[in-house]
């Protein structure tokens with residue numbers, strides 16, 4: 001049997017067996033609707049409230065500030081659309097995002113700017129994909145409602161200076177939203193120390209189930225709910241709660257915190273070996289993103305003269321599941337907007353490779369990858385024309 005190695009943990013992760021065990025009873029024995037008053041409902045409600053406490057403890061916020069959602073995309077949409085709707089009445093018609101945001105921030109930002117006639121500023125980034133806090137300071141206006149900047153980038157792994165950005169927004173009295181979907185599995189968010197009114201996280205990036213997330217809405221944040229209905233989640237997100245998913249998310253987040261240091265050390269060791277090996281063995285390879293201020297599991301490169309659409313299936317055939325990190329629009333490969341914003345040419349951006357490691361990967365797998373990569377890149381280069 002051919003070996004199969006999963007190197008795409010920024011796309012998604014397998015559910016941890018302990019997470020699955022915690023979730024399982026809530027599918028059948030304890031299947032109640034937490035809004036029901038009978039014993040079935042009470043059991044489900046108790047599980048959700050316990051999960052809410054756990055999440056709040058790990059994130060450093062109050063339980064009533066934890067709003068369970070249907071994942072990172074929903075949390076991001078709810079944050080952006082919810083604040084802009086709430087503040088339009090106060091004549092706040094301007095908002096700011098960075099050029100390297102995930103599509104689940106950029107698309108709703110562009111959509112709301114168009115539909116509501118709001119002014120959108122897209123902040124530039126440097127060659128590592130970082131926002132300059134001074135650029136944010138200069139972009140703020142009297143009528144700025146919201147700033148949305150991610151904690152860690154999914155394509156290049158770069159960490160943003162979130163604390164500085166948060167303090168600038170707080171001083172200016174502007175609501176700050178942070179997409180922490182990639183950061184939360186690895187970094188302590190310490191919301192008790194950093195003033196961030198809105199934070200998005202997603203369970204499936206941290207060995208939890210797909211389709212469940214959190215939007216932290218700190219007390220007093222102006223917010224119109226995206227989903228109106230039965231008034232669940234303090235009226236901020238209606239809909240019957242995904243009880244097994246919520247229990248899974250809280251378990252996954254708690255494990256991520258408990259095992260943070262061990263996972264971090266393991267990932268950094270593998271990642272550093274991977275980066276060193278790729279730069280050493282593949283002619284012309286360049287690391288994308290920041291060399292130090294980056295996610296512990298994340299290695300990303302560009303290979304000149306290579307088309308990722310050719311390279312990735314070749315690597316897959318060799319048993320290595322990686323990605324390019326760039327979005328594919330209905331089968332038409334577009335060069336990554338993130339790499340273009342960082343100053344790469346469309347040709348360079350087409351040759352992007354993202355390797356994102358997980359807690360179960362081994363040094364042996366990294367070495368096996370390094371053994372095959374130079375030849376695969378050379379063949380892909382020949383086939384890319």
Ligand SMILES: Cc1ncc(COP(=O)(O)O)c(C=O)c1O
Nearest residue numbers: 071072073102104154181182202
């Ligand atoms: C930075 C970032 N934000 C948001 C999302 C979307 O999260 P979800 O898949 O839970 O909708 C992702 C997932 O790819 C992501 O990497």
